[in-house]
Amino acid sequence: MEDLKYQIDLLTALNERLMASEHIYRAISEFSGYCYIYKDYRTQTAELIGPWDDTVGEKVTSLPYDERYLLNLLHEDDRKAYTESIYEMEHHHGTNAILELRTKTKFNWIECEARMVYDDDGNPAEKIIAFRDITKRKNQNEEIAYLAYNDSLTGLYNRNYFVRCLRDMCEKAEAEKVNVELLFLDIDDFKKINDSIGLLFGDELVQGFSQLLKEFQGENTIVGRFGSDVFIIAIYNPHGQRSADHIYKAIREKLREPYVLTNKSEVHFTVSAGVAEFPEAGKTALDLIKNAEIVLSKAKESGKNAICYYEPSILQNFIKTVSLEQKLKDAIDNEDFTIYFQPQYETGSGKLRGAEALLRWPDEHGQFITSPGEFIPIAEKNGAIVPIGSWVLKETLKIMNNWRMRFRLPLMVAVNISAIQLEKENFVDYVQSLLQMYEFDPKSLELEITETAFINDYDLVIEKINVLRKLGVKIALDDFGTGFSSLSYLKNMPIDILKIDKTFIDSAIADSSAGIITQAVVDMAGKLGLKTVAEGVETEAQQNFMSSIGCDYVQGYLTGKPMSKADFEKLIIRQLP
Numbered sequence: 049m050e051d052l053k054y055q056i057d058l059l060t061a062l063n064e065r066l067m068a069s070e071h072i073y074r075a076i077s078e079f080s081g082y083c084y085i086y087k088d089y090r091t092q093t094a095e096l097i098g099p100w101d102d103t104v105g106e107k108v109t110s111l112p113y114d115e116r117y118l119l120n121l122l123h124e125d126d127r128k129a130y131t132e133s134i135y136e137m138e139h140h141h142g143t144n145a146i147l148e149l150r151t152k153t154k155f156n157w158i159e160c161e162a163r164m165v166y167d168d169d170g171n172p173a174e175k176i177i178a179f180r181d182i183t184k185r186k187n188q189n190e191e192i193a194y195l196a197y198n199d200s201l202t203g204l205y206n207r208n209y210f211v212r213c214l215r216d217m218c219e220k221a222e223a224e225k226v227n228v229e230l231l232f233l234d235i236d237d238f239k240k241i242n243d244s245i246g247l248l249f250g251d252e253l254v255q256g257f258s259q260l261l262k263e264f265q266g267e268n269t270i271v272g273r274f275g276s277d278v279f280i281i282a283i284y285n286p287h288g289q290r291s292a293d294h295i296y297k298a299i300r301e302k303l304r305e306p307y308v309l310t311n312k313s314e315v316h317f318t319v320s321a322g323v324a325e326f327p328e329a330g331k332t333a334l335d336l337i338k339n340a341e342i343v344l345s346k347a348k349e350s351g352k353n354a355i356c357y358y359e360p361s362i363l364q365n366f367i368k369t370v371s372l373e374q375k376l377k378d379a380i381d382n383e384d385f386t387i388y389f390q391p392q393y394e395t396g397s398g399k400l401r402g403a404e405a406l407l408r409w410p411d412e413h414g415q416f417i418t419s420p421g422e423f424i425p426i427a428e429k430n431g432a433i434v435p436i437g438s439w440v441l442k443e444t445l446k447i448m449n450n451w452r453m454r455f456r457l458p459l460m461v462a463v464n465i466s467a468i469q470l471e472k473e474n475f476v477d478y479v480q481s482l483l484q485m486y487e488f489d490p491k492s493l494e495l496e497i498t499e500t501a502f503i504n505d506y507d508l509v510i511e512k513i514n515v516l517r518k519l520g521v522k523i524a525l526d527d528f529g530t531g532f533s534s535l536s537y538l539k540n541m542p543i544d545i546l547k548i549d550k551t552f553i554d555s556a557i558a559d560s561s562a563g564i565i566t567q568a569v570v571d572m573a574g575k576l577g578l579k580t581v582a583e584g585v586e587t588e589a590q591q592n593f594m595s596s597i598g599c600d601y602v603q604g605y606l607t608g609k610p611m612s613k614a615d616f617e618k619l620i621i622r623q624l625p
């Protein structure tokens with residue numbers, strides 16, 4: 049601007065003195081990219097200087113003294129502004145004005161700066177108006193403004209802007225005593241999809257999905273992108289609870305058709321959703337977002353391709369989990385855990401076979417903080433199961449080694465192994481090093497795994513299991529009967545032992561057809577060369593039935609609950625000859 053003023057001053061001066069040497073200031077103005085109108089009220093003349101054609105996009109050679117002519121060159125919507133601040137400048141005794149205007153033909157942006165000089169009596173003497181093409185800068189600014197509000201990949205509202213709009217929505221909703229519904233959406237298994245189609249097509253998929261979501265954008269509905277594959281929709285004053293549900297159903301309906309990428313390949317995908325409503329599920333925009341995200345994680349947990357609604361219990365469980373996670377971290381650092389042993393017996397002879405090692409988490413008074421059924425899944429989710437599981441294995445073998453040396457009884461031990469532990473690169477080496485360290489017979493170690501161990505990387509898990517089995521370590525399939533496990537599937541499993549789940553044992557007695565199935569399982573396992581363990585045997589009747597159908601071992605409250613190391617030691621001593 050300094051520069052412009054200088055030029056205007058210069059021109060004014062030049063004009064006053066050198067009206068005749070027009071070519072000089074024409075040259076200057078062409079050089080600077082400005083064009084000017086110089087109006088002399090005293091002589092009632094007006095003059096054009098500079099590259100007018102380039103700036104306004106029309107040939108303008110001369111200008112009548114009445115500046116109104118210029119209005120025709122401007123965009124209709126901008127004429128009023130020009131008239132008020134520049135054309136009628138003298139009416140309000142103005143001296144300076146600056147405006148950004150659009151031209152009529154080229155839709156260019158021009159900056160327009162005017163200066164008025166009055167004579168000693170206060171009458172208009174001269175007016176100079178400088179024009180400059182600022183289209184380029186304007187477009188850049190618009191681009192920057194666009195990116196400040198929109199996500200560059202999808203054009204949906206970006207995170208910041210969405211939060212701002214949601215905040216406004218919530219304030220308005222509070223004043224008008226209505227609700228705002230927030231829908232968090234996440235593409236299921238997006239990482240896997242990305243890995244299989246590649247990042248570029250992954251982006252294309254996100255764009256395609258965003259197009260679909262954009263259709264819901266409207267007067268009362270805003271749509272934003274929150275993360276790579278996370279989207280969020282806010283609905284102002286929804287119709288009852290079900291506006292989000294309606295949108296989710298519409299999305300699912302559209303996703304029944306596969307998405308076709310530009311390379312013609314088809315992708316099938318699903319989305320999960322979490323819904324939270326203002327003000328019930330959060331008093332501020334950020335609370336609402338946080339809670340909707342928590343609800344979404346619940347939908348993911350419950351098997352994906354699902355929608356889940358906010359309930360206070362979801363939040364409470366989440367808070368509980370977070371605080372347990374923290375306590376769990378401390379417990380690992382302080383080795384606060386202990387191992388319990390639940391005896392296993394041979395069904396025929398009633399001889400003590402050994403034990404299953406079960407993890408316990410006692411507080412300083414010896415009370416259990418919570419059951420493994422609760423904290424193991426948390427530890428599996430945040431990876432804490434890896435150090436915990438390593439500790440269990442080591443501690444168990446250490447105790448077993450001590451008993452072996454003292455009592456010289458060939459007792460086996462079963463240790464539960466999570467899929468996550470098994471997937472760790474050094475798992476097999478770790479087991480091997482412990483066996484060596486405690487001189488433990490590999491044949492007396494049973495690793496209990498569940499079917500989930502085979503879900504992620506089947507080949508790798510099989511390979512590891514085969515190495516372990518070559519060492520002599522036995523593999524037991526835990527909880528048989530609770531998952532997808534079918535008899536035909538057992539044939540190809542590299543396992544030695546089948547642990548028949550408690551639910552099977554319970555129903556085998558109560559219902560005769562279940563009894564027949566249980567019998568078929570035991571028979572089949574026998575034919576495949578597997579040993580069977582009946583888990584959770586609580587009654588004599590269950591014990592007798594399992595024995596009658598040829599189940600090899602039993603484990604349950606009937607013959608012994610999980611017990612401390614000291615108690616199990618007493619049990620061993622009773623077995624001694």
Ligand code: C2E
Pocket residue numbers: 390405406407419420421424437440464465466526527583584585586603604605606610
């Ligand atoms: P699981 O491996 O199926 O262990 C058997 C569970 O059934 C144990 O619960 C045991 O106390 C219980 N149980 C045994 N007999 C009976 C019975 O007659 N009646 C009834 N009602 N229950 C019986 P626990 O110790 O609470 O363990 C629960 C689960 O936690 C285990 O199920 C296992 O999946 C997991 N877990 C325990 N310790 C470890 C560990 O060190 N590592 C891993 N990864 N998981 C573990």
Ligand code: CA
Pocket residue numbers: 404464496526
């Ligand atoms: Ca087990």
Ligand code: CA
Pocket residue numbers: 526527547549583
């Ligand atoms: Ca089990």
